[in-house]
Amino acid sequence: MESEIRKKKPITLDRRRFLRLVGAAATGGTAAAITPVWAGKEEKMDTFSPSARESERGFWRRIGHEFVLDPRTTYMNVGTTGSMPRHVIANFNRYNKLVARDPSEMGGEWGSWPYMSELVARIAPQMGADTHEIVLNRNTTDGMCTVLEGLNLQPGDEVLYTHHEHVAGTSPLHVLQQRFGVTLTKVEIPVLDATEQGYVDAFADAVSPATRLIVFSHITYKTGARLPANRICQEVAVPNGIPTLIDGAHTIGMIDLDFHEMDCDFYAGSGHKWQCGPGATGILYVRDNLNRLRDYWSDRQEVFWPINSSLAEYGFFGLQLQLQYVGNDNYPAKRALADACDMWDSIGRERIENYVLSLSAYCKLRIRQAFGDSVVIYSPDAPELSSGLTAFNPFDDCTDGAAMSEFRDRLREEYGFIVRTTDFHVTLDGPEEHALRISTHLFHDARDVEALVAAMYNLFVDMTG
Helix, strand or coil, X not given: CCCCCCCCCCCCCCHHHHHHHHHHHHHCCCCCCCCCCCCCCCCCCCCXXXXXXXXXHHHHHXXXXXECCCCCCEECCCCCCCCCEHHHHHHHHHHHHHHHHCCCCHHHCCCCCCCCXXXXXXXXXXXXXXXXXXXXXXXXXXXXXXXXXXXXXXXXXXXXXXXXXXXXXXXXXXXXXXXXXXXXXXXXXXXXXXXXXXXXXXXXXXXXXXXXEEEEECECCCCCCECCHHHHHHHHHHHHCCCEEEEECCXXXXXXXXXXXXXXXXXXXECCCCCCXXXXXXXXXXXXXXXXXXXXXXXXXXXXXXXXXXXXCCXXXXXXXXXXXXXXXXHHHHHHHHHHHHHXXXXXXXXXXXXXXXHHHHHHHHHHHHHCCCCEECCCCCHHHCCCEEEEECCCCCCCHHHHHHHHHHHHHHHCEECEEEEEECCCCCCEEEEEEEECCCCCCHHHHHHHHHHHHHHHHHHHC
């Protein structure tokens, strides 16, 4: 499909009938409309496993009530930042008070120095990793910069990255280009009519003898497309002896991950988005103490320097501890992240993934029912390529950024739905297009989707006459 102004089929769904169908949902609140913030004593995380007597709908409604989102709006921008569950907030407050009251020992509740080992041991198995492979850091950007600035990349080394990467990846890459003469090759990945094989072929065709690193987003923040990370690693990177660095900002907390099965070398993710932990928390995976990277880069005495560390020159501590220790840390935030991860583990990460993907599929279905089959939905339909992000544009001119921004702002101001916009090139040489990006997560339900689509349709009719 060409990336240009598109003419759409007439909308066939009767507006009054559609709005009447979802009217109750539009006026009756959402699953996220719950109680005010509670900051009482510590709550134990032992009530989130599904009950045999509980319906599926009842279970997710109960989970939704664990969040303290403003009932006056429907928050659907988890792709930017999530919302901490009530027990995580309560414990986070308690942890901060412990540190404030006893700064040196922190009540003895964090174990021995460097106070992160027990937290890492709780989180690593949930990600299919060993404890020596997981670092609790600040966010995805922190992880991407730690890896890219630490790798021994040299003049002429080629790095492949896609044309839909976040600045957390592209910015440090351009620093390497300017500082060390690294060659950057932008890979055009399929956007419309994407397939797994199309993604794999895009990387396979771009590999050259100079390629030393492959960087890509597991889920692109622009359209919500989920790239086949396992296949890219196993069919392209590993056979060619090329390490991989994956931007996982939108997977941790949404997708059931297994880093060992994926067979990547580095994986950087966020704790504050879909995992719903505190701000400035993230998870970095470094495969097996860099042993495979040393095989790949056997021509270099050093393959990596832990520059983002207070212990960079003390290799006897081990790589995980070197990367984990950055001086005094935000111990309450990291512990609250572990609490959020334990909640997800109690619910079941596969169960969460299935629920999120089902809501996303329902969102696409409702959008097509409302706006017609020719509406431009940039997010793939295939379950294996989809995510909790849905990006679409209802207007004839997908290059009109002003219209999309007005649509987003009015959707919030007049209807109370909080989403965001993204912009991107469908093809490398095509015009810049714009989309509304919707996040559906475990504190949403079908009523939220129905009410959102009703509001978007009503607003679209108002804007287009």
